[in-house]
Amino acid sequence: MTVSGSFEDAIAEHEQELALSEALNDQLGMAVAHRRVGECYGELSSFDDALRHQRLHLDLAQRCGSMLEQQRALATIGLTHFRSAEACDSGTEAEDVALKSAEESFQQSLLMCERVRGMITDVEYSEMKARLLLNFG
Numbered sequence: 001m002t003v004s005g006s007f008e009d010a011i012a013e014h015e016q017e018l019a020l021s022e023a024l025n026d027q028l029g030m031a032v033a034h035r036r037v038g039e040c041y042g043e044l045s046s047f048d049d050a051l052r053h054q055r056l057h058l059d060l061a062q063r064c065g066s067m068l069e070q071q072r073a074l075a076t077i078g079l080t081h082f083r084s085a086e087a088c089d090s091g092t093e094a095e096d097v098a099l100k101s102a103e104e105s106f107q108q109s110l111l112m113c114e115r116v117r118g119m120i121t122d123v124e125y126s127e128m129k130a131r132l133l134l135n136f137g
Helices: 003-023 027-043 048-065 069-088 093-115 122-136
Strands: none
Touching: 003 027, 027 048, 027 069, 048 069, 048 093, 069 122, 093 122
């Protein structure tokens, strides 16, 4: 099986997860499923599809009031924008727009990181913040 085949298989599995979450009206489950589908599309460099699912993840996380999932969504959106910028020709407007979007998402995620600090362990907080700071370069 090729690497892309693995991600395509994973997308199909996560879409089943999404359908089950929808049938159960599990909003948080739907959010997580969208995140997982989006991550797979990102690995396939299908950035528009990735961002569509990641934005649905963020929207559902906001509706559920899950600050932890909101933080994850913003970090994932930022990473997808960054990877999209890497795929652009250097010095282009598309690259600049993607990098600016990545930075904005990472900044918002960093703010959410501070908001969830008391809800997670110190180790989880430190790891979360370290990953975000690494994204800034």
